[in-house]
Amino acid sequence: MKTILLDIEGTTTPIDFVHKTLFPYAKSKISAYVHKNYNSLAAEIAQIEFERANDENYRDHLDIASPNSISAYLEYLIDIDRKSGPLKTIQGKIWQEGYESGELLSVVFDDVPPALERWRSEGKTIAIYSSGSVLAQQMLFRYTVHGNLTPFISDYYDTNTGHKREAASYSKIAERIGFAPEEILFISDIAEELDAAGEAGFETLLSVREGNTPVSEPSHTVIHSFDEIS
Numbered sequence: 001m002k003t004i005l006l007d008i009e010g011t012t013t014p015i016d017f018v019h020k021t022l023f024p025y026a027k028s029k030i031s032a033y034v035h036k037n038y039n040s041l042a043a044e045i046a047q048i049e050f051e052r053a054n055d056e057n058y059r060d061h062l063d064i065a066s067p068n069s070i071s072a073y074l075e076y077l078i079d080i081d082r083k084s085g086p087l088k089t090i091q092g093k094i095w096q097e098g099y100e101s102g103e104l105l106s107v108v109f110d111d112v113p114p115a116l117e118r119w120r121s122e123g124k125t126i127a128i129y130s131s132g133s134v135l136a137q138q139m140l141f142r143y144t145v146h147g148n149l150t151p152f153i154s155d156y157y158d159t160n161t162g163h164k165r166e167a168a169s170y171s172k173i174a175e176r177i178g179f180a181p182e183e184i185l186f187i188s189d190i191a192e193e194l195d196a197a198g199e200a201g202f203e204t205l206l207s208v209r210e211g212n213t214p215v216s217e218p219s220h221t222v223i224h225s226f227d228e229i230s
Contacts, residue, residue, distance in 0.1 A: 001124065001183060001184065001185040001203060002123075002124060002125060002179050002183040002184070003124060003125040003126070003127060003177050003179050003183060003184040003185070004119055004124055004125070004126050004127070004184075004185050004187065004229075005127045005128070005129050005173065005177075005184055005185065005186045005187070005197075005202070006126070006127070006128050006129070006186075006187050006188075007128075007129060007130060007164075007186075007187060007188035007189065007190070007193065007207070008128060008130040008132065008137065008140065009130070009189070010188075010189030010190075010207060010209055010211070010212045010213075011187055011188055011189050011207040011209070012108050012109065012112050013106065013107060013108050013109070013140065014107055014109070014209065014210075014211055015189075015209075015211045015212060016211055017106065017107040021104070021107075022091075022095060022104075023078055023081075025094070025095070025098055025103075025104060026078065026090075026091040026094045026095065027075055027078045027079075029094045029097075029098070030071055030074050030075060030078075030090065030091075030094065031067070031068070031071040031075075033090065033093070033094050033097075034067045034070050034071045034074070034090070035067045035071075037093075038067050038070075041090070043086075044086040044089055044090055045064050045070060045086075047085055047086040048062070048064070048070060048073060048074070048084075048086045048087075049062065049064050051084060051086070052073060057080075058073065058076060060072065060073075074087055074090065078091075083131045083159060085159065085160070088131065088132055088133045088136065088158070088159070089133050089135075091132070091133070091136060092132065092133035092134075092135035092136035092139070093135065095136055095139050095140075096135060096136075096139050099139045099142070099143040100143075104143065105143055105144070105145055106139075106140045106141070106143055106144045106145070107144070107145055108141075108144050108145070108146060108149070109209065109225070109226075110146075111225045111226045111227050112146075112149075112226060113144075113146045113147075113149060114226075114227075115226035115227070115229065116149060116152035116153070117152060119152075120152050125154050125155070125177060125179070126152055126153050126154060127153065127154055127155035127156065127157065127173070127177060128141070128153060128155070128156045128157065129157040129158075129161070129164065129169075129173060129186070130156075130157075130158060131158065131159050131164060132158060133158050134156040134157070134158050134160075137156045137158070138150060138156060141153060155176070155177060157173055157176075161173060164188075164190070164193045164196070165190075165192045165193055165195075165196050166196055167196045167197070167199035167200040168200075169196065169200075170186065170196060170197045170199075170200035170201075170202055171200045174200065174201075174202070180201070181200050181201030181202050182201050182202070182203065184202050184203065185202065185203040185204070185205065185229075186202045186203070186204050186205075187204075187205045187206075187207050187223070188204075188206070188207060189206065189207040189208070189209065189212045189213070189215075191206065191215050191218065191219065191220065194206060194220045195219075198220070204220045204221070205220060205221050205222075205223050205229070206218050206220040206221065206222045206223070207223060208222050208223070208224050209224065
């Protein structure tokens with residue numbers, strides 16, 4: 001393998017850190033952030049308005065002139081874990097403030113830092129593909145309990161590249177990285193993502209970590225630690 005492409009949640013980072021630390025932190029700060037930065041969020045608000053217009057499950061009216069109304073809709077999107085572009089952008093900015101102030105410190109599994117160092121020393125390219133924004137990814141790996149891990153990582157991809165369960169997204173990533181799909185290994189805890197990557201020609205590994213959703217009869221090779229990858 002010339003490139004190792006990594007998912008974050010359930011692969012490099014415990015799911016609990018994302019769902020029990022990052023998401024609640026963003027939700028607690030989102031109202032104040034929208035009020036403070038309303039005038040600079042025009043692009044995100046336009047995206048939110050479009051998303052609400054196509055959201056049949058949200059029962060409340062969205063008033064884009066009201067920071068309170070926008071915040072309420074964003075909090076709803078957090079609660080249902082919607083992979084919303086504008087939400088991910090705003091969350092990333094909130095987390096950036098939290099990391100830079102010292103309120104947040106991200107968690108990665110203990111086997112991750114030595115694996116990143118080992119792969120880079122072997123000349124491999126390391127990239128990240130996550131539903132979180134590129135900014136959120138960069139902050140997560142810059143401010144970890146193991147220190148700054150961003151020097152090991154060459155590229156970051158989010159859902160602006162495409163949906164993680166569509167083969168076309170992985171084809172785009174391979175083209176941007178500059179290696180053939182069969183030279184890229186993708187590691188994730190989600191079988192459907194691995195199916196899509198495999199369809200695009202990638203090698204795949206299923207990350208089974210403590211706290212991950214069990215996968216019955218996995219169709220991809222299973223690893224429990226990056227130490228298992230030679």
